Amino acid sequence: MPKHDTPLLDQLESGPWPSFVSDLKRQAEKSPQCWDILGQLELSFKDRITHWKHGGIVGVFGYGGGIVGRYSDVPTQFPGVAHFHTVRLNQPSSKFYSSAKLRDICDLWEKYGSGMTNMHGSTGDLVLLGTTTANLEPLFYDLTHDLKQDLGGSGSNLRTPECCLGRARCEWGCYDTQALCHHLTMHYQDEIHRPAFPYKFKFKFSGCPNDCVAAIARSDFAVIGTWRDDIRVNQAEVKGYINGDYAPNAGAHSGRDWGKFDIKKEVLDLCPTGCMSMSGDELKIDNSECTRCMHCINVMPRALRPGKEQGATICVGAKAPILDGAQFATMTIPFIKVDPENEFEEVIEVIEKIWDWWMEAGKNRERVGETIMRLGLPTFLKVMEVEPIPQHVKEPRSNPYVFWESDEVEGGFERDVKEFRKRHAQ
Amino acid sequence: MALSLDELKAAIIDKATTAPKPQLYVKDFYACDPDAKPRAIKNAANELVKEGKMVFWSSGSTTMYAMKNRAKDEETREA
Ligand code: SF4
Ligand code: SF4
Numbered sequence: 001m002p003k004h005d006t007p008l009l010d011q012l013e014s015g016p017w018p019s020f021v022s023d024l025k026r027q028a029e030k031s032p033q034c035w036d037i038l039g040q041l042e043l044s045f046k047d048r049i050t051h052w053k054h055g056g057i058v059g060v061f062g063y064g065g066g067i068v069g070r071y072s073d074v075p076t077q078f079p080g081v082a083h084f085h086t087v088r089l090n091q092p093s094s095k096f097y098s099s100a101k102l103r104d105i106c107d108l109w110e111k112y113g114s115g116m117t118n119m120h121g122s123t124g125d126l127v128l129l130g131t132t133t134a135n136l137e138p139l140f141y142d143l144t145h146d147l148k149q150d151l152g153g154s155g156s157n158l159r160t161p162e163c164c165l166g167r168a169r170c171e172w173g174c175y176d177t178q179a180l181c182h183h184l185t186m187h188y189q190d191e192i193h194r195p196a197f198p199y200k201f202k203f204k205f206s207g208c209p210n211d212c213v214a215a216i217a218r219s220d221f222a223v224i225g226t227w228r229d230d231i232r233v234n235q236a237e238v239k240g241y242i243n244g245d246y247a248p249n250a251g252a253h254s255g256r257d258w259g260k261f262d263i264k265k266e267v268l269d270l271c272p273t274g275c276m277s278m279s280g281d282e283l284k285i286d287n288s289e290c291t292r293c294m295h296c297i298n299v300m301p302r303a304l305r306p307g308k309e310q311g312a313t314i315c316v317g318a319k320a321p322i323l324d325g326a327q328f329a330t331m332t333i334p335f336i337k338v339d340p341e342n343e344f345e346e347v348i349e350v351i352e353k354i355w356d357w358w359m360e361a362g363k364n365r366e367r368v369g370e371t372i373m374r375l376g377l378p379t380f381l382k383v384m385e386v387e388p389i390p391q392h393v394k395e396p397r398s399n400p401y402v403f404w405e406s407d408e409v410e411g412g413f414e415r416d417v418k419e420f421r422k423r424h425a426q
Numbered sequence: 427m428a429l430s431l432d433e434l435k436a437a438i439i440d441k442a443t444t445a446p447k448p449q450l451y452v453k454d455f456y457a458c459d460p461d462a463k464p465r466a467i468k469n470a471a472n473e474l475v476k477e478g479k480m481v482f483w484s485s486g487s488t489t490m491y492a493m494k495n496r497a498k499d500e501e502t503r504e505a
Contacts, residue, residue, distance in 0.1 A: 195452065
């Protein structure tokens with residue numbers, strides 16, 4: 001495969017940052033089809049339109065996900081990317097690998113694909129970019145038999161569940177994110193590998209409200225660790241911070257001199273609910289007003305810790321901006337136990353309630369968050385059998401009318417329109 | 427009364443063969459048996475794919491179903 005002239009792409013190598021163009025050129029020495037990726041991309045820049053055709057019927061036998069068909073619409077010009085399918089691999093929980101495993105995956109991909117990867121895709125999968133239809137089955141065979149790994153989700157499937165590092169590396173994990181992620185991955189194998197829904201559905205698990213996997217912004221079903229009792233405070237360590245014995249934020253901002261630590265300015269005044277105060281040199285927290293934002297804990301990790309009664313909040317319905325703009329997930333279940341002892345039965349019950357409703361009420365290509373927007377949060381809360389609480393309300397109501405359901409009104413809304421008009425005509 | 431699995435599969439094939447559009451969403455098959463749960467319909471459609479009678483067509487973000495001979499095959503389709 002010959003090199004192509006790529007003056008527009010070459011400009012992208014001139015900045016001070018690493019360039020994917022340089023990476024592709026280096027990779028092309030080994031995998032010549034990469035010259036055609038560059039050539040086709042250059043043409044797209046010139047024509048101001050993509051030259052990838054959308055989708056296809058490719059896949060591996062028995063699966064309805066994990067392979068995303070991609071074809072060039074200029075295959076005679078760029079035969080190396082005539083087929084250039086994407087393969088999604090289910091990543092291990094929290095994305096821990098041995099270096100040997102990563103080498104094996106790269107070797108496999110150099111054997112059957114372009115050698116280009118995207119680690120990780122936004123759903124979390126290991127994304128392998130660019131192979132041919134003929135290579136899919138042999139790749140899948142080696143992947144599952146030699147590497148003991150599986151494909152992830154795509155299309156209208158449950159997407160590959162993703163979790164934060166959680167308790168494996170982090171003291172703030174309020175539940176075992178890896179255990180829940182792994183359990184649900186195994187429990188819902190059918191939904192991951194075959195289409196099941198009106199559209200995609202994503203699970204993401206964060207161990208605390210720092211939300212390191214951005215569950216609240218990027219998943220239909222976000223399980224975010226929280227606590228129900230009081231923040232644990234070690235007053236001696238609070239004094240340590242005030243005296244300057246420890247760097248705030250665990251030293252994360254130490255690249256510059258910010259002056260002496262000021263607990264009022266850096267913690268109390270930044271608490272979003274204003275629920276913290278000092279009584280002499282003792283820190284007070286009105287826990288009934290705390291929204292569990294993690295700010296104070298992040299600044300003074302030696303002094304403050306999440307409470308002991310731990311579980312998670314479930315937020316539903318985030319999505320990217322394809323239709324109607326981006327949307328955050330809505331807090332639905334304020335607190336739920338996340339219990340491996342009973343195989344996470346409480347969480348599974350919530351998931352299935354959502355699915356049963358959305359499969360019925362959702363339109364084609366409508367994310368669950370859009371279904372909730374269209375039919376209204378009160379309808380969704382009713383389906384979920386959740387009593388509305390003030391935290392479900394985004395802002396004070398601006399609509400002065402109170403809407404009643406027919407069965408909440410004596411006699412319902414049924415009326416004889418002719419009779420009604422007769423009275424009005426008088 | 428919900429249809430039996432075989433009746434449901436036959437109704438899905440009928441719909442997929444006669445619908446004006448060759449590629450259908452799973453929800454388009456719900457009308458094949460209004461008494462069946464969406465999950466039962468999805469399972470029946472997926473079984474037809476396993477049996478090789480239908481195929482999945484996926485854009486990567488969503489998935490549709492088609493009879494094998496009606497699916498839009500990107501590999502052979504002209505740009
Ligand atoms: S989300 Fe919380 S528990 Fe998970 S890694 Fe981040 S800080 Fe730690
Ligand atoms: S976690 Fe956030 S809301 Fe709660 S006390 Fe700390 S700063 Fe305030």
